[in-house]
Amino acid sequence: MEFYHFVEQTIQLDNREERARVEHFLANHSLRLEADVDYSIAIYRQGMVVATGSLAGNVLKCIAVDPEYEGRGIAGRVVSRLVAEAYSRGLLHLFIYTKPENAGKFSQLGFYKIIEVPAGVVLMENRPDGITAYLKQLKKYKRSANMVASIVVNCNPFTKGHQYLIEKAARACELLHLFVVWEDRSVFPPEVRYQLVKDGIKHLPNVEVHKGKDYIISNVTFPTYFIKSPDEAVKTQSLLDIKIFAKFIAPALGIKRRYVGTEPDCPVTGRYNQTMKTVLPGYGIEVIELPRLSIKGVVVSASQVRKHLRQKELHLVKELVPEITYNFLRSKDADSILEKIGNEAGGGLIGAKKNRNGRHT
Template sequence: MDKTIDLNLTFPDTKARWENFLINQGIKDFSSREVDVLDHTVGLIDEDGHLVGTGSIAGKVLKYIAVSNDNSVHGARFNQIVSALQEYLFSQKIYHSFVFTKAKYSSSFAHLGFNELAHTDTAAFLESGTPSIQDFLAKIPRIENQNQKEVAAIVMNANPFTLGHQKLVQLASSENDLVYVFVVATDASLFKTSERIDLVKKGTAKFKNVVVVSGGDYLVSRSTFPAYFLKSPDELITTQTEIDALIFKNIIAPELTIKKRYLGTEPFSRTTNFYNQSLQKILSPSIAVKIVHRFRDNEKIITATSVRQLIKNSDLKDISTLVPPTTMNFINENYQILQERIKKGMNIDGN
């Protein structure tokens, strides 16, 4: 009978054995982006001492699940690996988990109680446990007769919240009865999720028809989207965009009666431009997409990237023309903390 064991990937021999097994199963991406975030890895050992299955956990995402079905009942080893990973999560008091997998494996996870949230030709995104996406949506505030109102949405990282973000929200606020601003909830930015949400709330407080909420686990950041089973960076962008758009279009927007989504251009980012074009294609025509050109300060485009670079270079006086007073106050009060994060290697590039 196969035995489940913990695999310590800090041991070179163990990691090499693990990688070789996965390579034989067709998985070849062991980049730091994928492997460094792993919290726990298990293996299945058969009676002859061979590694015949493995799976890992990153946060609450199941990754690197692969089994050899030689000399085994089909599905038995897969079930054993997934069960072992969920037992580990339960031991950590985590009762909600996700998996991004090849589309053809979605039904296998569904048989184990996972609920598919979205799928493309390439990949599927599923969840198990609570709080579920319906629980997430139930906590979001509504207004009276919302289904009869003009409701719009903006999704932003706001790393940090700038005057450009504020003007985009102001525009949406002036054109709709209610605007939801979803803040991407991933602590892979210079400004932590809680800080970014707070800055967005303070920076939009004067717009009384704006509701700021965390994007939770359902507005997926590219930094957390597993790519180890995809063939290329371009396929990662395409797949992540499609999954993100389908969840928004088919689950989030109908529940909140969202009819329009606002996007800001990013003239210096090929990835963001591709993302915007893909969202427009997938969301239309059921959800109108309005792409707004970046706002400028004296002909200079306002971007959060510029603000982070100025923080790194200690050019605080130039930041005040790019961010609202609430963001400027936070930067002044937490300047040393932000500098320490940068010195420790926090990436300030990107959007």
């Protein structure tokens, strides 16, 4: 009854000592405790860590088992605990990143492969029909047209810059599929961003607006987009996200072109755009970079808008956003969002902590 020898513990991530023990164990297995992790457990044997695993939202990550204890069901125990915790948080659709050599092990633990990228990463999910169900949903919007294009936007919040890009793209093709990033990690919640875009492009009859969900620039496919750490992971994740788009989403809708705004400032988005230009043509998808709208010589950006909001310069915001966004910002519904933006400026310890996951700029 080996059961008794292994003690399971939830790691208090704020406790420096506990955290260090797990980090050290992961380092021995060439892994890091990633910044966006919000729940970790460790399994101890005689006071030593022999296995660990973490959750970052609906993604299981940073999982390692001491090879000496492999084959004793420890990995199953770690994954079970993480799955149970995710379910208790209401997260039902779960994902896992792993190395190709471990994919078999996780498929025994109820995960199904979505895609593998050359850098040696496999993305898996806990439902056999996860991505196919999403594609089936999308296919309802498939229409034959001469040129079907797509564009992916976060719109945090929807600006005149976004409107300009979308109008330009829509004019240059017959049908434009627009995906709104669905992750709830921007100041403006997904429902709000989606609604503003949808209302803001009502005048364009050939645009279909979709929710990006887990498979397009999400906490799953592209976590560094939200944490903005300019490291190696960006490269791998960009590739993974773009490959899912190329292999699954584009064919489902017959997309032959992807539009993107030029990105002079943010290195992560810059790298993403670069990867797109390298990868997508190989799948018969053209990438067109559109110059962004400037007003009074300044490029319009959502981060500029949030900066003005933070400084309570609503009159300056008015110049940068469509009427629909401006009206929303002045409505009661925006109160809590504006308060959140205000707090971000506060700086200091609390501000920094709140912002641990970072916000896309």
